[in-house]
Each structure stands twice: as C-alpha cells, then as structure tokens.
Amino acid sequence: MVGFRHCSAVRPLTQPIFHDTLIIMNDVAFDCNQVRTRFKEIWGYDDFRPPQGEIIDTLLKSKDALIVMPTGGGKSICFQLPALLKTGLTLVVSPLVALMENQVQELQQRQLPAALLHNEIPRPQRKQTLQALEKQNLRLLYLSPETLLSPPIWEKLSHPQLKINGIILDEAHCLVTWGSTFRPAYRRLGTIRPTLLQYKPPNTKIAIAAFTATADPDAQRIITEVLQLDSPETFINSPYRNNLNLKVKITLSPGCRRHQLLQFIKTQKKQSGLVYVRSRRDSEQLSEWLRSLNYSTAAYHAGLSSQERRYIETQWLQGHLQFVVCTSAFGMGINKADVRWVVHFQAPQLLSDYLQEVGRGGRDGKPTEALTLMSEPTGWLDPTDNQQWQFFTSKLSKQYQQAEKIAKQIPSQGNINAIAQEFPEGEISLALLHSKGQLEWLDPFHYQLLKKSSSLTQSQNTPLQTHSQIKRYLTTKRCRWQFLLNGFGFTQEATGFKCGHCDNCQ
Incomplete structure (x- = not known):
C-alpha cells in the first residue's frame, strides 16, 4: 500500500490545481482549463477546493485511489466530473437507496447522463435505464453491491462492447463495518475488475477509487486489500472540524x-x-x-x-x-x-x-x-447501553459459530448461490471466512477455501476492540477531538492538541 498523503498540507487554492497543463487519459488529452470550465458550467464554482483538483487529476489519469475526506468536503464532485468528461461508463457502488437517489436526482436536474438501479424503482424506469445502458448513453450508473452482482445486471455489464472506465465505491467504510456481518456482497467487490476485464477488449483499463469520510488506518488497509487497489494514490484528510x-x-x-x-x-x-x-x-x-x-x-x-x-x-x-x-x-x-x-x-x-x-x-x-x-x-x-452491547456481541458470536459450522460442511470450492440456498446465513458465513483469510473469491460468484480454522470465535477481537474504542471515547477526560485524531491515525496532529470547544476542553 502506498504511503498516505495527509491532505492537511495540500497546496493552497492560489496555486495551480493540476500537475500538468494536459492530462493524458487513454491517449485523450484533457486541457486543465477546459476541465475547470466544465466544472463551472455544471456546478457554478470558479475553482476546486483542496484536494479536489488533485483527486480529479488522479481519476482522469485512470489511477486507483483511496480518498478519505470529511463529510461536506465535496467528495461526489471528485468522481462525478471525471466520469462526465470521459467517454464510457463509470459505475458508482453506493450503500443506500436514499444516497443514490439524492445524487442522481441532482445530476439529472442538470441534464447530465446519470441513472440508478435498485429493486424499488418502477419497471418502466428500470427498462429505460437498461436501454440507456445498452446504447452507452450513460456516464454514471449508481447501484448497490447486491444489484451490481445480480445476474441480469452482471450479464449486461459483462458485454464486451460496453465500455467501463471506472468503479467508484462511495461510502467505502461500509465495506469494513457492514461487509462481514450485514452486507456480505461488499466482500466480493475485489473480484469485479479482474472478472470484467476478461470480457473486455485487450488493454482495457478499469480504475477503482474508494471514497469515505471515516477510515482509520486498519479500515484503509482492509479497503485497499479487499478491492485489490493497484498502488493507489491516497488522499487522507484530517477529520477535525472546528465548528x-x-x-x-x-x-x-x-x-x-x-x-x-x-x-x-x-x-x-x-x-x-x-x-x-x-x-x-x-x-x-x-x-x-x-x-x-x-x-x-x-x-x-x-x-x-x-x-x-x-x-x-x-x-x-x-x-x-x-x-x-x-x-x-x-x-x-x-x-x-x-x-x-x-x-x-x-x-x-x-x-x-x-x-x-x-x-x-x-x-x-x-x-x-x-x-x-x-x-x-x-x-x-x-x-440501555449494556443491553445494546450484549445484543451486538451475542449476534456476532452466533454468526461466527454459524460460519464455523458451514466451513466444515461445504466443499473446498463452490458457488455462493448454492451455499446461500442450502444455509440461511450462508452468504454472511462466506464473508466472515473471507474476512479471516480462510477463503478467497475466484470470481464474484465462486469461492475457494484456503484453510480450516481451529476456531473463528477466537478472532472476535476486532469488533470488541472497536466497541471498546467508542467506550473509551465517551469516558475520556482528554480533548475529544484529540481522541478522534488519534483514533483515525492522525497521531502527529493529535500530539498536544486541544480543540478548546469540546466539553472536556471547556
């Protein structure tokens, strides 16, 4: 994994945003002034906020990236603008229907070629979106991990003539917090790119970028490993907000x-x-x-x-x-x-x-x-709080126990759909096995067991530690923002830090 670029030291706005006068992407040159002009035409802003310009530069060059920016920092523009400037499709994998609908509605109100797919949209709208996808009239397609991996959608995305430029994982922290115990489809996202490339013309390049507002160093590592990011450019912004x-x-x-x-x-x-x-x-x-x-x-x-x-x-x-x-x-x-x-x-x-x-x-x-x-x-x-914690740990323990049982009963290689049909919690169990390094995905739909474990339940340290972390935060006597900076890997910035406006500082 590349060294993190902590963006608290990013160049000020008065200096040039992009590294080069021209950005070359797949032999297509993007003039940086044209990029800014298009940005102003769509969103009305004169220039980018740091580090938006650097991130857009990275995505236009089709490089992998991991971006951690505070909420309200303008993350969506960083991947929407490059997608709109390119020919071809950018897939935006998003966790919630509300999140997808809000972003797509804003884009469509600006008459931009964006659409979404989820299981709640009316059939006529779904048909219209699929037709636009087949005709390659879309630049941005929003969908959940589960929709992305559904057979009808996967079949269309795998078509050799459908040009896919990139995959964006929005709210990427969900891969870490939900991927093993709630939304197991997240654990299969790392196989999307290599499998799609098997169907596409030679020399096709599909970049992956993960965006989130919160990811500590461990979460950053997990996101990078699961998505199989290739030497990603990494932008890590301090979570501190003085208001x-x-x-x-x-x-x-x-x-x-x-x-x-x-x-x-x-x-x-x-x-x-x-x-x-x-x-x-x-x-x-x-x-x-x-x-x-x-x-x-x-x-x-x-x-x-x-x-x-x-x-x-x-x-x-x-x-x-x-x-x-x-x-x-x-x-x-x-x-x-x-x-x-x-x-x-x-x-x-x-x-x-x-x-x-x-x-x-x-x-x-x-x-x-x-x-x-x-x-x-x-x-x-x-x-109240103790009851919630007991419920959380009890549910987690049962999921680990179920995963242990399934690991002993399933073949060393198989299809996830077959396992899901045979076992009620089969998909979550496979995700847990993957999170513990006991299973690998051969493609989005087929697994291979790597080793048998003595006990998965011995590996519950991570959820327990993360909960104890919130407990320590609630009971700390130190500056609360200093605690958060330490918790999310900004140890240098946290040294001697006092915000002056949390209850402990006051």
Whole structure:
C-alpha cells in the first residue's frame, strides 16, 4: 500500500490545481482549463477546493485511489466530473437507496447522463435505464453491491462492447463495518475488475477509487486489500472540524435520558437537527413521544418504503420538520447545510459511525452542537447501553459459530448461490471466512477455501476492540477531538492538541 498523503498540507487554492497543463487519459488529452470550465458550467464554482483538483487529476489519469475526506468536503464532485468528461461508463457502488437517489436526482436536474438501479424503482424506469445502458448513453450508473452482482445486471455489464472506465465505491467504510456481518456482497467487490476485464477488449483499463469520510488506518488497509487497489494514490484528510462542539452527558435512568434530550432540544429553539437512535423500534417510539409534545418530527429507518423515506427527507430539507429521529439509514449523501445540532440518544457501536453521524451537522461551517447521551458506567440504573452491547456481541458470536459450522460442511470450492440456498446465513458465513483469510473469491460468484480454522470465535477481537474504542471515547477526560485524531491515525496532529470547544476542553 502506498504511503498516505495527509491532505492537511495540500497546496493552497492560489496555486495551480493540476500537475500538468494536459492530462493524458487513454491517449485523450484533457486541457486543465477546459476541465475547470466544465466544472463551472455544471456546478457554478470558479475553482476546486483542496484536494479536489488533485483527486480529479488522479481519476482522469485512470489511477486507483483511496480518498478519505470529511463529510461536506465535496467528495461526489471528485468522481462525478471525471466520469462526465470521459467517454464510457463509470459505475458508482453506493450503500443506500436514499444516497443514490439524492445524487442522481441532482445530476439529472442538470441534464447530465446519470441513472440508478435498485429493486424499488418502477419497471418502466428500470427498462429505460437498461436501454440507456445498452446504447452507452450513460456516464454514471449508481447501484448497490447486491444489484451490481445480480445476474441480469452482471450479464449486461459483462458485454464486451460496453465500455467501463471506472468503479467508484462511495461510502467505502461500509465495506469494513457492514461487509462481514450485514452486507456480505461488499466482500466480493475485489473480484469485479479482474472478472470484467476478461470480457473486455485487450488493454482495457478499469480504475477503482474508494471514497469515505471515516477510515482509520486498519479500515484503509482492509479497503485497499479487499478491492485489490493497484498502488493507489491516497488522499487522507484530517477529520477535525472546528465548528463541531462535542459533548457527552451521563443518564441515570431511561427517563433521565429522555429528560436530557428534551432539555437539549428546548435550548436549540427552532433550529434544524437530528436525533440518532440504534433501532427502528426506538425511532418510532421516541418520535411518537416527541410529537405528543408538539415537536415537528418523524421516525426514519430502513423499514420505511422508498416513498415514505423521500417524503420525510423532503419535509426535513424544506424545514417543515425541525428534526428527524433516525437510525444510521439516514444522512449519507443528504446535503443540508444548516443542521445546528446532532444528538446521539444512543451511542453507535463504532467510532467511525459516530464521526459519520456528527458530521451531518454544520456543513455551512457555523458552530454546531453534538451531544451524546450514555448510561452511567455501572449500567444498574440505566441498562440501555449494556443491553445494546450484549445484543451486538451475542449476534456476532452466533454468526461466527454459524460460519464455523458451514466451513466444515461445504466443499473446498463452490458457488455462493448454492451455499446461500442450502444455509440461511450462508452468504454472511462466506464473508466472515473471507474476512479471516480462510477463503478467497475466484470470481464474484465462486469461492475457494484456503484453510480450516481451529476456531473463528477466537478472532472476535476486532469488533470488541472497536466497541471498546467508542467506550473509551465517551469516558475520556482528554480533548475529544484529540481522541478522534488519534483514533483515525492522525497521531502527529493529535500530539498536544486541544480543540478548546469540546466539553472536556471547556
């Protein structure tokens, strides 16, 4: 893996953005002034923010890349502009329907050749998109990992005459946080490029770029290894945002937790915000209680229909809802600049999820409050957090046990669809085996076992460590931003760092 380019030291905007006057990509020259002109025509900006220019330069040259930029840093433009400048198709692999729909809607409103595929779109729209794909009229096609690997779509993407320039993995941290235990299709993405190239003309080049707002050094390594990135150009931006004021408060009972939330919301007057919970049930119950107190809010989670989710998003974006009580399904790609507060009614399991979610606030650069509520350490008076952790670890343990059983029963080589049909959790089990180095993917649909393990359950350190990391963050007496900088690999920047605006610094 290449050395990380920490972009806190990227050249200022007053200096040239691109390395060369011309960017050569597949024998096509891109004049840098033309690139900027097209950028201004589409988005209306005069020039790029660092490190947007360098990233666009990299993607136009069809190089692999890993990009970690804070939320609100303009990541989508970095891959959308190169895709629109090239001939051929760029695939954007995205985790959530809401995220895909928001980005594609913005592009289509600008009359740009972009579309999306997921299992909720109407049949006529799907047919129209597939026709545009076959005619090579698209430059950007958004789809989930599961849709990408579905046989009908894979067959069309594998057609020798369909030119594919690149694959973008948006919100790439999902590969790490969801890939082994929730969205196992992520673990097969590394086989997409080599398998597609077998169907394409000789000398075809398909670049891969992974974008995320949160990835510590371990996550960066996993993303690079799973995607099989080839000597990637790596851009790593500090997660620090000086307008986010981080606070943690202890709750002594479930009733106290609700009281703390209510008192905080009252201090925010009518300003826009978000309340994060960890389950659909909590989202529904908490929003119902707050509505009974005459707050304009709604529950948002993955169990809602596409139409219901779009309606709530629109109501919130337009200010008809002051805040949304949501699970992690809300937020990625939804761009609202004036979110003045974010409350974690319950803390997430992972530090990366926490940073993602507080990052929904303050995109306009103005001061924003981020409050997290946590049970008192013993859990005797408020067992909420301990119960969530026990549920998490119990579920994880069962998944590892199931993977162990399946590893002993399946052939050394096989087809994932056959395993999924025979075992209810078969696909997740294969993903877990892959994450532990006991299985490799021969292509997106076929596996090969590498070795038999004595016990997978002995390898649960990573999830346990990541949860203890969020616990340490919540209970630290040090500067909270210093803790986050250390946690995401910015140890040099963290040395002696004090933000001056978290609860511990104050």
